[in-house]
Amino acid sequence: MQDFKLTFQKEDGIDPLKSFREAFNFPKDANGKDIIYLCGNSLGLQPKQAKEDIDFEMARWATLAVEGHFDGPTNWIDYHYALKEPMAAIVGAMPDEVTIMNTLTVNLHLMMTAFYHPSATKYKILIDHSAFPSDRYAVDSFLQSKGIKDGLLILEADKGALVSNESIQNTFAKHGHEIAMVILGGVNYFSGQFYDLAFMRAITLEHQCILGLDLAHAVGNVPVNLHNNGIDFAVWCTYKYLNGGPGSLAGMFLHEQHFDNAALTPLRGWWGQDRKERFLMEETFKPMKGAEAYQISNQPIFSLVPLNASLNLHSIAGIEALRQKSIALTSYLESLILALNDDRISIITPQAVDRRGAQLSIRIKGGNRTIFDQLRSKGVLGDWRNPDVIRLSPAPIYNNFEDVYQAVQALGEVLQELN
Numbered sequence: 182m183q184d185f186k187l188t189f190q191k192e193d194g195i196d197p198l199k200s201f202r203e204a205f206n207f208p209k210d211a212n213g214k215d216i217i218y219l220c221g222n223s224l225g226l227q228p229k230q231a232k233e234d235i236d237f238e239m240a241r242w243a244t245l246a247v248e249g250h251f252d253g254p255t256n257w258i259d260y261h262y263a264l265k266e267p268m269a270a271i272v273g274a275m276p277d278e279v280t281i282m283n284t285l286t287v288n289l290h291l292m293m294t295a296f297y298h299p300s301a302t303k304y305k306i307l308i309d310h311s312a313f314p315s316d317r318y319a320v321d322s323f324l325q326s327k328g329i330k331d332g333l334l335i336l337e338a339d340k341g342a343l344v345s346n347e348s349i350q351n352t353f354a355k356h357g358h359e360i361a362m363v364i365l366g367g368v369n370y371f372s373g374q375f376y377d378l379a380f381m382r383a384i385t386l387e388h389q390c391i392l393g394l395d396l397a398h399a400v401g402n403v404p405v406n407l408h409n410n411g412i413d414f415a416v417w418c419t420y421k422y423l424n425g426g427p428g429s430l431a432g433m434f435l436h437e438q439h440f441d442n443a444a445l446t447p448l449r450g451w452w453g454q455d456r457k458e459r460f461l462m463e464e465t466f467k468p469m470k471g472a473e474a475y476q477i478s479n480q481p482i483f484s485l486v487p488l489n490a491s492l493n494l495h496s497i498a499g500i501e502a503l504r505q506k507s508i509a510l511t512s513y514l515e516s517l518i519l520a521l522n523d524d525r526i527s528i529i530t531p532q533a534v535d536r537r538g539a540q541l542s543i544r545i546k547g548g549n550r551t552i553f554d555q556l557r558s559k560g561v562l563g564d565w566r567n568p569d570v571i572r573l574s575p576a577p578i579y580n581n582f583e584d585v586y587q588a589v590q591a592l593g594e595v596l597q598e599l600n
């Protein structure tokens with residue numbers, strides 16, 4: 182593996198983003214050594230700046246109390262505005278198309294409520310195969326709340342775990358006339374497949390279906406160009422590749438074409454009321470422009486603060502530079518795994534770099550979880566997904582090529598020890 186070692190030394194040496202690693206706290210093992218953290222697809226690391234910023238807001242709360250809403254450079258009423266532009270840049274949207282509110286599954290319910298207007302024959306909702314369970318529960322219960330019993334339709338994977346454009350075409354040829362809405366993971370959480378969004382938009386338009394995306398595994402990971410792709414709505418959490426902290430606030434995108442769409446039926450709350458009139462407490466609702474009209478409650482500031490610290494880092498790093506590094510990191514991970522040449526493991530994530538993000542899903546023959554547990558005991562943290570997959574996701578903002586090298590060295594050792 183000598184040449185692979187040279188690769189990591191060279192790549193880390195010339196990495197223009199290498200200094201960002203220092204901006205994050207890495208978890209430690211029992212000896213105080215940094216864990217090799219390849220789990221940013223599940224929970225991103227803590228930006229060091231977050232603590233200072235939280236302390237700052239705690240002090241403002243202590244000294245200003247209610248007046249913190251209106252006073253000072255970080256007044257709480259407007260706090261989330263600082264996050265809008267960086268967030269919009271990350272998802273390829275205009276700032277008014279994006280807001281930050283609630284959590285992912287809640288936003289999914291809200292957006293389905295606004296967009297779902299079935300007819301007697303066109304009422305089904307198509308979701309991704311092995312959709313994240315929460316999405317499935319959400320869509321299923323949403324349909325039930327509308328009194329619809331046979332509305333859930335699954336976009337099945339081909340042999341293996343991927344969905345080809347051809348089988349998407351077949352699904353629409355068969356069911357397009359009855360599908361009202363499609364809810365797709367931008368990147369499938371299990372396989373790591375990154376869907377062709379332009380293709381999905383074209384086929385859903387052809388069949389007159391609303392296209393909503395769950396970008397949990399895509400945001401901060403791959404370019405999604407929501408505006409130009411003409412996506413109707415999207416929701417995402419911010420604690421995975423965006424490092425906003427456990428359970429941090431979620432994002433929501435509403436395409437500009439729907440700002441004045443009177444057919445939509447969003448649920449309302451006072452934080453969607455026009456900012457200038459919000460505190461007049463009047464009975465008539467005058468919505469904010471764009472996505473902000475969908476805000477319901479006032480913002481949990483202590484959840485926005487770490488996200489703000491992280492988005493600042495993402496803005497400075499730049500989404501294109503992050504994606505470039507991510508492609509290189511994950512390709513390096515792939516070459517190292519393939520070089521192990523062990524038939525107990527196989528990569529199910531697409532080989533094409535434009536059909537995947539940071540994550541590689543490694544299928545373990547026979548679902549032997551010991552391999553994952555042994556890897557963990559060697560200080561490498563990815564995650565295990567039943568029945569048989571280890572997910573490893575180098576995050577370009579804080580991982581380096583050496584992390585990837587060390588992780589696969591450890592994997593090689595584990596496989597050898599199990600021989």
Ligand SMILES: *Cc1c(COP(=O)(O)O)cnc(C)c1O
Pocket residue numbers: 284285286287312313315316366370395397398418
């Ligand atoms: C992580 C994830 C979620 C999490 O939902 P929350 O509402 O934030 O708890 C939902 N869907 C997908 C696809 C995810 O990957």
